[in-house]
Amino acid sequence: METKEHSDLLRRLESLGLGEGAYSRLKSLVELMEQAASGAPGDLAAQVQRTAESSRLKTLFLQLVSRELGGAFDELRKRVDEMAEEPDPWKLREGLRDLSETLYRLNGTVRNLIDTSGIESGAVKFRRESVDLSSMVSDRISRRLRRLRGYRIQPELPSGALRALADRERLSLLMDDLLDAAIHLSPQGGTILVRLARKEEEIVLSTECRTARLPESRPTSILEWLEEDIEEAGELEGTGLSLYRAHRTAEMLGGRMDVAALEEEGGVSFTVRIPFAEESPAPHA
Known part of the structure; x- marks a missing residue:
């Protein structure tokens, strides 16, 4: 809960005429201090960690x-x-x-x-429209196959339409980013597995490539992935930007993106989980 002291301090910071970036960072600091004073050390530590990672x-x-x-x-x-x-x-x-x-x-x-x-x-605004997610994923796969040689993309999709309220353009770009990362990591070709499913109140979308070349560090988070891409590049070079956009898109949709090195089979999988927003039933005439 915002206290009077908290509000006064924010007004004083705003009156200093700081740049937008500096003001935002100071505002975040004030909010963290307020949480610390309210006695939630676990929540505070988690938020500090998330802020540092971001x-x-x-x-x-x-x-x-x-x-x-x-x-x-x-x-x-x-x-x-x-x-x-x-x-x-x-x-x-x-x-x-x-x-x-x-x-x-x-x-x-x-x-x-x-x-x-x-x-x-924050300039990108997400729209909500009726989207058949199964059809959307199939379309993005078809577009990639038209310009690829030596790859086999194997979809595992719901047997029927999976309709939800979503932003068609954002999800299409997200699918493209996940596919492109898997393709880039397997330049000699191979099979890429694409999965789409509804699991309770989540939509789960993933790409998996078992022939992907990974460094010995085998990064298991988007943060580790980007750090490896910057410090060593090598096999990961060229994947960082698309995966960063996929990560940020998942966050903006209220979800998350996970990276997993496949220990037994080898390779890598990228999985996005976002909340499922069901269509409202059409009103009866």
């Missing part, structure tokens, strides 16, 4: 953005320099084709970054 994740996200954009622009600059010195018109034509592919990937990276930034800033 701050660390955002720092890692910014580092990933810097690396991904820097690498993409370096590649673009290199290709342009090579083409500027190429006297053979046929090789120049091939270079233009490669340059087009590079620009396509860069455009996708920038669009994903803009979208993730919108989630971070």
Whole structure:
């Protein structure tokens, strides 16, 4: 419960004219102090840990953005320099084709970054509409298979429609991010298992790849995953941004994303759990 002292302190902080970021951090600190004074040490410790993890994740996200954009622009600059010195018109034509592919990937990276930034800033607003989740997942799988060779995507979906109130666009992007991470970790191809189910009051969506290449550390949380991606890169490089967006999307939908290394079979699974919002029955005429 907010006390008079708490309210007065927040008003005084606001009157100082601090930047929005500084004010938000100080406000969070005041709220933590208020909780400590009210005598809830367990809750306080958990909230402090969540705040610290959230701050660390955002720092890692910014580092990933810097690396991904820097690498993409370096590649673009290199290709342009090579083409500027190429006297053979046929090789120049091939270079233009490669340059087009590079620009396509860069455009996708920038669009994903803009979208993730919108989630971070609160600019993205979630809609609620009637969505057949089974059909949506099947559609995203079909789109991936049209441009993939050497992969088999095996869906395990409900036998009939699974309708819920959800944001179709957000869930489609979430499915894409989970699929792309699994595909990226298995560059030689293989089978990717996709599961969708309703378990009590949750929707559970997961991708699993048993041929995924993982580092020896075998990260088991999104925080560990991003830290490994930044510090060692290697097999995980290129997966951090999509998994960070999936993690933030799950949070914004009131759920969570889990990462699990498959000990016996090998590989990795990414699982998102979000609350199930059932459609209201249509009124009788």
